[in-house]
Amino acid sequence: MKNKLLTYLFPKRDICRSIVVSLALLATTVQAETVFVSLEKDNALASIDPIEGKLIKTVPIGQRPRGLALSSDNKFLFVATSDDNTIRMLDAETLKELAKLPSGKDPETFALSPNGEKLYVSNEDDSLVTVIDLTTKKAVHEIKVGVEPEGITISPDNQWLISASETTNMVHWIDTKTNVIVENTLVDPRPRAVNFTADSQQLWVTSEMAGTVMVLDAKTKQPIKTIKLEVEGVTFDKIQPVGVVIDKERKHAYIALGPANRVAVINAQTYEIEKVLLVGQRVWNLAFSPDQKRLYTTNGTSNDISIIDLDTQTVTKSVGVGTYPWGVAVKP
Amino acid sequence: MSFLHYWRAMSGIVGRELWRFVTQRERFISALVRPLVWLFVFAAGFRAALGLAISPPYETYILYEVYITPGLCGMIQLFNGMQSSLSMVYDREMGSMRTLLVCPLQRWFLLLSKLLAGTAVSVLQVYVFLAIASLYDIHVPLKGYWMVLPALLLSGLMLGALGLLLSSFIKQLENFAGVMNFVIFPMFFMSTALYPLWKIKESSALLYNLAQYNPFSQAVELTRFALYGQFNLHACLYTLGSFIVCMTIAIIGYNPSKGMMMKKKGGESSNS
Numbered sequence: 001m002k003n004k005l006l007t008y009l010f011p012k013r014d015i016c017r018s019i020v021v022s023l024a025l026l027a028t029t030v031q032a033e034t035v036f037v038s039l040e041k042d043n044a045l046a047s048i049d050p051i052e053g054k055l056i057k058t059v060p061i062g063q064r065p066r067g068l069a070l071s072s073d074n075k076f077l078f079v080a081t082s083d084d085n086t087i088r089m090l091d092a093e094t095l096k097e098l099a100k101l102p103s104g105k106d107p108e109t110f111a112l113s114p115n116g117e118k119l120y121v122s123n124e125d126d127s128l129v130t131v132i133d134l135t136t137k138k139a140v141h142e143i144k145v146g147v148e149p150e151g152i153t154i155s156p157d158n159q160w161l162i163s164a165s166e167t168t169n170m171v172h173w174i175d176t177k178t179n180v181i182v183e184n185t186l187v188d189p190r191p192r193a194v195n196f197t198a199d200s201q202q203l204w205v206t207s208e209m210a211g212t213v214m215v216l217d218a219k220t221k222q223p224i225k226t227i228k229l230e231v232e233g234v235t236f237d238k239i240q241p242v243g244v245v246i247d248k249e250r251k252h253a254y255i256a257l258g259p260a261n262r263v264a265v266i267n268a269q270t271y272e273i274e275k276v277l278l279v280g281q282r283v284w285n286l287a288f289s290p291d292q293k294r295l296y297t298t299n300g301t302s303n304d305i306s307i308i309d310l311d312t313q314t315v316t317k318s319v320g321v322g323t324y325p326w327g328v329a330v331k332p
Numbered sequence: 333m334s335f336l337h338y339w340r341a342m343s344g345i346v347g348r349e350l351w352r353f354v355t356q357r358e359r360f361i362s363a364l365v366r367p368l369v370w371l372f373v374f375a376a377g378f379r380a381a382l383g384l385a386i387s388p389p390y391e392t393y394i395l396y397e398v399y400i401t402p403g404l405c406g407m408i409q410l411f412n413g414m415q416s417s418l419s420m421v422y423d424r425e426m427g428s429m430r431t432l433l434v435c436p437l438q439r440w441f442l443l444l445s446k447l448l449a450g451t452a453v454s455v456l457q458v459y460v461f462l463a464i465a466s467l468y469d470i471h472v473p474l475k476g477y478w479m480v481l482p483a484l485l486l487s488g489l490m491l492g493a494l495g496l497l498l499s500s501f502i503k504q505l506e507n508f509a510g511v512m513n514f515v516i517f518p519m520f521f522m523s524t525a526l527y528p529l530w531k532i533k534e535s536s537a538l539l540y541n542l543a544q545y546n547p548f549s550q551a552v553e554l555t556r557f558a559l560y561g562q563f564n565l566h567a568c569l570y571t572l573g574s575f576i577v578c579m580t581i582a583i584i585g586y587n588p589s590k591g592m593m594m595k596k597k598g599g600e601s602s603n604s
Contacts, residue, residue, distance in 0.1 A: 053391070233376075261393070278392075278393050278394065278395055279392070279393060280393060302393075306392055306393070307392075314471075315392045315393070316391065316392065317391040317392050318386055318391065318392040318393060
């Protein structure tokens, strides 16, 4: 009886239901995420809607912003404003500045501990890594490392802090509990970026001058593979790998090849280069979308970011963002 | 004359042309060799070019071979349009067109059927070319493959009509070399098939204007946009307009009482 009445009142109930279900599906599949990009020359921070492929807004941030990271709870955004000699802590929602952290001179890159308690900054000019306590917002320690430290990362299990020294050609394995260098590994010339696999078992290091990426075993701290990056039709001098990211399942690693204007897709099991994707000019840093279905690249001299669909491994769009995009972070 | 007569004549002409193309393996292969040489050899030389600036319909950076693919589709249609229309010079004297022209159907209809037949062949060639290009990692969105069909039909008709127009002026098939040098090559090189308009503008304002108003450029742009699932209204109207103009002049040209046939005859008799 009830069903008959409903059919009488809403004869096209099935259609209505399917519309509601479709809308609900649409709402769940197309989740909005925001891509933050630091603009080195514009002294600004850009927010981009990557689904729409549009620049939402640009806000002034400080002098020469470069390194960029979100806290693990996505509440805070940290931006290294190099020429202001500080790291700014912002509310990730409103982009209001909450604090200025004592980063030391000329901060460029930094790493956040997975528990959100510490922030580690590379001080290139002083050959130091500064440790900042995020609770007190004070520098609590300085670790002497090799000459020109740049790439810096922390293993997801919070055991190792890695600092790569560009001139010393070394990565330093620092125990996060003691802040002491436990071991140094010699790598190819001019190591730029470092990143761990999600299981903390491997460390991937890009070497700008050698045009290679080295895969180090976290237990032995020795290289297990050196991958020579080559692109058909592109001269060797243009292949200068910088940013590196590896997906959660360790199926693929993606490497920004700098002035080669390409991103290399590497099979993280066989270490073979599977594909090379053309992006904007001087591709620098990379970041995954939270669901790891897309990859965002900052293209320094073409003033845009490229969006890569990882299911099809194709570049779908490049969006103009401002002058000299450098760092990239993605908020769900 | 009933509709059935027209239909039978048109399907006969188109079917015959398609059948000829499919069964003549040498013709089929040689039609594909030209664009494939351009793609694999010429474009490969420019692979080192580190991407082209983004211009619609592209939304990101592309390799040079991706850029010239629609241009090579246009090239296939340009050569096919010229060849099939110019073969009418021979056909008119010796082949099937001689019989057709004396049949009781309207002359414009016969010309249009012949044009459609040539266009159908060129569309087939383009699809085979696109299939080979996809094996070379040149992909377009899936919908682009069917959206390009009306664009190819229109551009094929326009280029075929241009060929018809030229063939109405040509006395002998030997003049094809002249058509190559004075029509096909300038049309192809002074277009957006090989370089984007903004790039041509950087080198020469005159070339830029010539390329912009070249109907072949517009046909290529129509194809390019359609391949990426977009509709370029300006290119469509320009191509359609060019087709109407060329077709009208060709029909007049083929009219024995008014057109070039008359003049040709006069010329021939005075020569003899």
